Amino acid sequence: MPTEIIRVYRDVLSDDRRWAQAARALLQARGWILLNLIGSPGSGKTALLEKLAGALRDRAACAVIEADCATTRDAERIRGAGLPVSQILTGDGCHVTAAAVHQALSDLPLAGPALVFVENVGNLVCPASCDIGEAAKIAVLSVTEGEDKPLKYPILFRAARAVVLTKTDLLPHLRYRLEDVLAALRQVNGATPIFQISAKTGAGLPAFADWLLTVGPPE
Ligand SMILES: Nc1nc2c(ncn2[C@@H]2O[C@H](COP(=O)(O)OP(=O)(O)OP(=O)(O)O)[C@@H](O)[C@H]2O)c(=O)[nH]1
Numbered sequence: 001m002p003t004e005i006i007r008v009y010r011d012v013l014s015d016d017r018r019w020a021q022a023a024r025a026l027l028q029a030r031g032w033i034l035l036n037l038i039g040s041p042g043s044g045k046t047a048l049l050e051k052l053a054g055a056l057r058d059r060a061a062c063a064v065i066e067a068d069c070a071t072t073r074d075a076e077r078i079r080g081a082g083l084p085v086s087q088i089l090t091g092d093g094c095h096v097t098a099a100a101v102h103q104a105l106s107d108l109p110l111a112g113p114a115l116v117f118v119e120n121v122g123n124l125v126c127p128a129s130c131d132i133g134e135a136a137k138i139a140v141l142s143v144t145e146g147e148d149k150p151l152k153y154p155i156l157f158r159a160a161r162a163v164v165l166t167k168t169d170l171l172p173h174l175r176y177r178l179e180d181v182l183a184a185l186r187q188v189n190g191a192t193p194i195f196q197i198s199a200k201t202g203a204g205l206p207a208f209a210d211w212l213l214t215v216g217p218p219e
């Protein structure tokens with residue numbers, strides 16, 4: 001009798017969906033808002049979080065989940081800024097999964113309502129299409145990356161509820177047309193607010209901190 005091969009596929013995507021739903025339920029039960037920071041390696045995500053720790057002090061309880069392929073360097077920086085933090089190491093994974101976020105959320109030492117930031121693995125593509133139960137994806141784009149990135153990597157900028165344009169203190173030293181990146185962002189996503197920020201000088205940070213406090217839970 002010939003052997004019949006039965007192929008079995010694991011439904012990874014719906015597994016991810018289930019974990020994202022579980023994360024959302026946990027977040028709702030604890031009164032936490034999850035904010036997913038996504039941008040290229042070195043775009044300034046950790047520097048932004050370090051500054052936000054100060055800008056949001058006395059306004060909201062905050063915590064950070066760091067996701068990197070390797071090292072706890074960013075978690076150490078966030079701990080230095082005075083926020084509770086945990087680090088997810090993704091190894092060869094190009095973004096953090098909802099399952100790992102759910103686990104990190106379960107272990108967060110926070111009582112009462114809070115903003116929980118995820119600093120995703122530095123990558124403009126993979127994290128953009130992954131649901132981790134967040135209330136908002138926030139795109140972090142630095143002025144040193146070029147004006148055309150929203151056009152070349154539209155998935156993230158379409159999905160983002162806000163865009164943070166970082167390192168604006170460097171503008172006088174660059175051949176960079178601010179109006180071009182703003183037009184590119186508008187072309188890809190006409191609705192999303194754009195915050196121009198320097199983590200070095202703190203310029204633009206208060207308006208972004210105010211906006212963060214308006215983000216509600218996901219529907
Ligand atoms: N001039 C200037 N430099 C900045 C600013 N924000 C970040 N940097 C510098 O940019 C480099 C990268 O910043 P990080 O905060 O580590 O960037 P990141 O996005 O967290 O990097 P990964 O976690 O590795 O993806 C560091 O040398 C920062 O000092 C800024 O607003 N202005």
Ligand SMILES: [Mg+2]
Binds near residue numbers: 074119
């Ligand atoms: Mg970082």
